[in-house]
Amino acid sequence: MEFVWTAVKALLVVVGLLTAFAYMTLVERRLLARFQHRLGPNRVGPMGLLQPLADAIKSIFKEDITVREADRLVYLLAPLISITFALVAFGLIPFGPEGAFFGLDPWVLDIDMGILYLFAVSEMAVYGVFLAGWASNSKYSLLGSLRSAAALVSYELGLGISLLAPVILVGSLNLREIVEWQAQNGWLILWQFPAFLVFTIATMAEAARTPFDLPEAEQELVSGYNTEYSSIKWALFQMAEYVHLITASALIPTLFLGGWHAPAFLPDIPFLWLFVKMALFLFLFIWIRATWFRLRYDQLMRFSWGVLLPVALVWFVVTAAWVVFKGGVA
Amino acid sequence: MSLFDLVAGLLLILTAVAVVTLRNAVHAALALAGNFLVLAAVYMALDARFLGWIQVIVYAGAIMVLFLFVIMLLLAARADTGVDPVPSLRPFAGVVGVLLLVGLGYAVTTFEPVQSLVETAPLLAGGTAQVVGEALYGPWLYAVELIAVLLLAATVAAVVMVQPEVRRPRVKPQVAERERELEEVTR
Numbered sequence: 001m002e003f004v005w006t007a008v009k010a011l012l013v014v015v016g017l018l019t020a021f022a023y024m025t026l027v028e029r030r031l032l033a034r035f036q037h038r039l040g041p042n043r044v045g046p047m048g049l050l051q052p053l054a055d056a057i058k059s060i061f062k063e064d065i066t067v068r069e070a071d072r073l074v075y076l077l078a079p080l081i082s083i084t085f086a087l088v089a090f091g092l093i094p095f096g097p098e099g100a101f102f103g104l105d106p107w108v109l110d111i112d113m114g115i116l117y118l119f120a121v122s123e124m125a126v127y128g129v130f131l132a133g134w135a136s137n138s139k140y141s142l143l144g145s146l147r148s149a150a151a152l153v154s155y156e157l158g159l160g161i162s163l164l165a166p167v168i169l170v171g172s173l174n175l176r177e178i179v180e181w182q183a184q185n186g187w188l189i190l191w192q193f194p195a196f197l198v199f200t201i202a203t204m205a206e207a208a209r210t211p212f213d214l215p216e217a218e219q220e221l222v223s224g225y226n227t228e229y230s231s232i233k234w235a236l237f238q239m240a241e242y243v244h245l246i247t248a249s250a251l252i253p254t255l256f257l258g259g260w261h262a263p264a265f266l267p268d269i270p271f272l273w274l275f276v277k278m279a280l281f282l283f284l285f286i287w288i289r290a291t292w293f294r295l296r297y298d299q300l301m302r303f304s305w306g307v308l309l310p311v312a313l314v315w316f317v318v319t320a321a322w323v324v325f326k327g328g329v330a
Numbered sequence: 331m332s333l334f335d336l337v338a339g340l341l342l343i344l345t346a347v348a349v350v351t352l353r354n355a356v357h358a359a360l361a362l363a364g365n366f367l368v369l370a371a372v373y374m375a376l377d378a379r380f381l382g383w384i385q386v387i388v389y390a391g392a393i394m395v396l397f398l399f400v401i402m403l404l405l406a407a408r409a410d411t412g413v414d415p416v417p418s419l420r421p422f423a424g425v426v427g428v429l430l431l432v433g434l435g436y437a438v439t440t441f442e443p444v445q446s447l448v449e450t451a452p453l454l455a456g457g458t459a460q461v462v463g464e465a466l467y468g469p470w471l472y473a474v475e476l477i478a479v480l481l482l483a484a485t486v487a488a489v490v491m492v493q494p495e496v497r498r499p500r501v502k503p504q505v506a507e508r509e510r511e512l513e514e515v516t517r
Contacts (some may be wrong), residue, residue, distance in 0.1 A: 112379075113459055119388040123395075131356075134398075150399075154397060
């Protein structure tokens with residue numbers, strides 16, 4: 001029975017994420033338009049609310065092309081890998097206390113090594129990127145995909161090391177326990193601001209957002225690994241990217257901003273506060289996209305290896321010393 | 331033997347066979363990545379959960395990615411199907427394989443555990459990060475330090491091997507240019 005409910009919740013999360021992705025594209029276009037003093041899509045449906053539906057119908061009925069020179073199996077596999085590993089990361093995030101979801105737990109999985117799970121999943125997502133480039137059998141796609149994959153792997157490292165410090169402070173790899181720790185000792189952003197900074201920047205790079213969106217820059221190297229894809233397969237790559245973004249905007253509050261707990265003395269309401277924080281971060285990401293320039297590829301890599309990684313390492317050592325000599329926060 | 335054991339064992343064997351038989355190197359590497367994923371699941375089923383996650387992150391996520399990078403960059407996906415350098419290698423490998431299988435069968439059928447698994451299970455404590463950490467930074471600290479040195483040596487070795495200018499003293503391009511000009515003048 002437990003298993004069935006987990007499966008149902010997993011299905012709900014997938015459907016929810018896909019809807020969220022569709023409406024994120026609309027929200028992003030509308031907001032970008034606002035930032036540039038114009039209106040976004042507002043013709044299809046009231047306030048453009050049916051635009052995502054129209055886009056989806058279009059991309060489903062579009063001819064699904066398989067490039068003749070492509071490696072059939074891998075060409076098909078790459079978008080599936082991308083979307084699968086993007087979707088499964090979200091199930092770990094707790095949206096409330098036990099039993100807050102109509103008597104069920106408001107998370108899909110509760111893994112005691114949750115953070116390792118997140119890393120494993122986001123590393124496997126790299127496969128989708130460079131298999132797509134290779135399977136397309138175009139050297140431009142291949143170069144684009146290798147660049148993206150190298151960047152993803154580099155930022156993954158900064159991501160991992162930035163999380164070491166909060167983990168030794170909290171003493172748990174479980175997301176739920178990290179949230180509970182924050183409810184008791186104050187949000188981790190207060191104790192772990194450098195880690196928060198590194199983590200946020202690295203997740204932005206992981207989701208390939210501006211200023212790190214060079215892999216899919218339209219003007220650069222024929223836009224990277226998904227050049228040879230059309231119709232639903234191309235949509236799957238876009239989907240994966242937005243799902244990454246949504247997961248990131250839920251993960252950052254969960255790890256550093258108290259998760260589903262309310263700020264200050266406001267009442268704790270499950271779901272609500274985490275959604276508010278997610279919306280905040282999504283808005284922030286779109287804002288950054290609207291206002292920032294893009295890094296060059298060499299700057300992108302130098303920033304990862306030369307700035308993020310050393311900062312994360314030094315902060316990790318500082319926190320470790322703090323926990324050993326002062327006993328941490330307690 | 332549970333259903334999981336059966337499925338995981340079959341998947342492990344199938345992917346391993348695919349790794350050695352597939353002609354396309356990228357397909358073989360993907361099969362190996364799949365093998366690592368199943369192996370991680372087996373580790374977790376055997377109460378070595380931390381090891382399982384590390385297996386996914388390091389082997390499937392980092393090492394196989396590196397392998398695939400090299401295969402793709404060298405455009406080496408197609409196997410080299412030229413003349414066999416060692417004649418009649420296949421029959422020979424088959425004989426060795428059968429011998430190994432017989433030996434393995436003998437070992438499995440005559441194996442008696444020194445200590446029963448039920449007794450040792452509490453010691454493993456689910457193989458969590460905490461248990462592994464206490465072991466690594468306790469009795470195995472010396473080994474951890476040695477591995478750190480090994481990794482450093484590997485990094486330095488990789489850099490020296492791929493970058494020829496590291497071996498030679500570094501000369502600024504301007505200086506090199508000037509030296510070449512001087513050489514021409516003296517000639």
